[in-house]
Each structure stands twice: as structure tokens, then as C-alpha cells.
Amino acid sequence: MNTQDHISQEYNEELEALRSKALTMGGLVEENFTGATKSLLKGKTQLAQHIAKEDYKVNALEVSLDEDCSSLIARRQPAAIDLRNIFAVLKIVTDLERIGDESEKIARFAAELDNDATSMKFYSSLKSLIISAREILSSALDCYARLDADKAMEVVQLDSGVDSEFMNLNRTLTTYLLEDIKNIEDTIKVMWCARSIERVGDHAKNICEYVVYVVHGNDIRHITDEEAE
């Protein structure tokens, strides 16, 4: 192997290590979101308190990944697909960090709830929203792991489903507030959680859009916004 091949192999390994670290961050964020929503659904206060404390790990990975991107660009002067790969990491870590923040918020509210969500009338709608959001996040990370742009385009479409489930749940919660004023504080906490869950869907959609950008080089952000509303 000549020096040029050696450098090129090292470079590829660095790029792969970067993507792999972003996927590790994705795995951690997914775990926290699953834990936070589980604690919300099942009233698991201890789990909620644990998740609320875990976000610093996500934040540390964000800072470290941004540094890795910066160092790679400065040392390797990437172009074309390599540069797109690095750009995608820079953008995806921002979305992952925000999903981490939303999971932390959900966990904090879950820990504060006086009543078990299972006893609430809107439990099944909440559960359904959570399952949809988990599915879109998991699929988005899967698309990124496989760099599957076709699947990513399909997953982007799922976000409007999450949005309409959120709007329906929101209407149900408003009606519930009118009927059962004594549980008002808990109901509002569930509303904030529902909003956070809906935001996770948005971030998962963004991740899919970056997958398309890496693979095809075209930026599809905001093109599908009108349909999704």
C-alpha cells in the first residue's frame, strides 16, 4: 500500500468513525426518549428522574461531534460526498440534542405528575402519539445508519401523521380540562409533554431530510412543509 492509499484509508476510517459516533448519540437519544415516554405512560417516577439526569451525556456528545467535524474539515479538506457527510453530522447532532432536551422535559413532567397517566381518559390517544413518534425516530435513525434515501423520503411523510395525532390529542385535552377542572395542572403537564413528543417527530423528519442530502446532494427541506400542514 502506498502512502496515498494509506492516507485515503485513514481518512475513510475517520469519516466512518464520525458517522458511527453520531449513531451512538442517536442510540442514546432514542433510549432517553423511550424511557421518558415510558415513564410518562406508566408513571415510573424513578425512571423519569433517572432520564432527566442523563441529558448531559447527549450534550457532551454534541460538543464532541462538532469538534470532530471541525477537525476533519481543517485537516482533510473534504469535498463532494465526504463534505456532505460531515455537514449532515453537524446538522443531525443539533436535532439529536433537541430530542434529548425534549426527552428531559417529558421526564421532568412525568416525575411531577400527581396522577398516573394510565388512569386518565386520554391515555390511549397519548399512547398512540408516543408509539408514532418512537416509530418515526427509530426509522429516521435506521435510514441514517443505512444511508437509505428512498426509505428516508417515506419516513418524512410520516411526520404529518404525528402532527395530526398531536392536534387531536390537544383538542381532547382541552375538552378534558373543561370536564375535570380539578386535574388541571396534570392535564397541562400532559399537554406540554404532547408538544415535546410532536417536536421529536419534527426532528426525526429533519434527520431524514439530511439523509437524502447526503445520498443525493439535494436539499429537500421546506419543500414538503406545505403538504404537511
Added chain:
Amino acid sequence: MNTQDHISQEYNEELEALRSKALTMGGLVEENFTGATKSLLKGKTQLAQHIAKEDYKVNALEVSLDEDCSSLIARRQPAAIDLRNIFAVLKIVTDLERIGDESEKIARFAAELDNDATSMKFYSSLKSLIISAREILSSALDCYARLDADKAMEVVQLDSGVDSEFMNLNRTLTTYLLEDIKNIEDTIKVMWCARSIERVGDHAKNICEYVVYVVHGNDIRHITDEEAE
């Protein structure tokens, strides 16, 4: 002027044009946020409808600025402070785009409100939160325009004030829901708006953190999170 100087001057001009375009986006976003919150406070439905339709301009600037960054990196192979400048643009446009989204949400809710916010009991708290958020956004953009890292460090501290104003308003709104159940839908819309306004404070804080990163090269994100909570 020799060829090297010429290339170097062109390069500097490109970097300055990039920052200037990011500032144009910042100006537009600030204008939309001011308009959206004004329509919320004063019940200006037409202004609200106008703002809600303006977000596509912000989105287009985001996509265009990301392209500019990518093209600059590929052609100029920047290092050190030049690379940090480009990185900051990449990150700042994401925050600006999100502020645009929040402004659009506020405008949509403002257009839907049945009652004029001025008639609401919590009007003064809402106004105070809006003034604080406008101030932090305006200061953050000013710090970026001047690349003033010292001022940026001060502005970062202001975000915890916005957060606590939001929490107080949220408590007031919850009490208000209990007292005046017939206005429940409007009160919840104001809650969502308050949340969006609080998020604008977070994004402004992020912008300040990137200013410090450009000037000093150190990443201060998440360091101040614990204090701010």
C-alpha cells in the same frame, strides 16, 4: 496586488458576504418575531396573517446560506477563525430558522384568538415576557454583528430571566384557567405562544454561544445550563 493577495481579498469578501447574509436573515427573523408578538399583544389579525405567510423567506435563506457554507468550504479549504466563522453561520441559521418557526406559530395563534389579549388579566406579564425576549434576540444579533464575545457572555445570562418570566406566566395562566373556564381555548393558545416566546430566548442564547466560539474558539454550550435551570 499579486495573485495571492487578490485571492485572499476575494476570500475575505466572500466570508464577509456570508456573515452579512446571515445578519440579513437575522434581521428578517427579528422583524417577524416583533410582528408576531405585536399582533398577539394588540390583536392585529391582519398583521398576524401576514407574518404567518412570511416564513418561507426565512426558510429559503436557511437553505441558501447552508449552500454558501458548503461551497466556501469546498473551494477555500478554510482553517482556524475562518472555519469557525463558517461553522457559526451553519449553526446560527438553524437557530434563526427555528425562531422563524416559533414566530409563525405565534402569528397563527394570534390570528385565531377570539378575545383581544389586552382584555386579559395576564396582559402585563405577557407583555413583559415579550419585551425580555425581544431584547435578548436583538442583543444576540447585535453581538453577532459586532462579534462582541464579552457582551455575548452577558446576554447568555439573560436567558434565565426569560425562563423564569415564562414559568411565572405559566402559573398565572393555570390559575386563570381555573377562574375563567369559558375562555379556556384562548388561554391555552396564549400558553402555546408563551412557550414559543420562551424558546426564542433559548435560540438567542445559542447565537451568543456561537459568537463566543467564533471569537475565542471555545465551546461554552451546556456549561451554563445547570445555573440557568
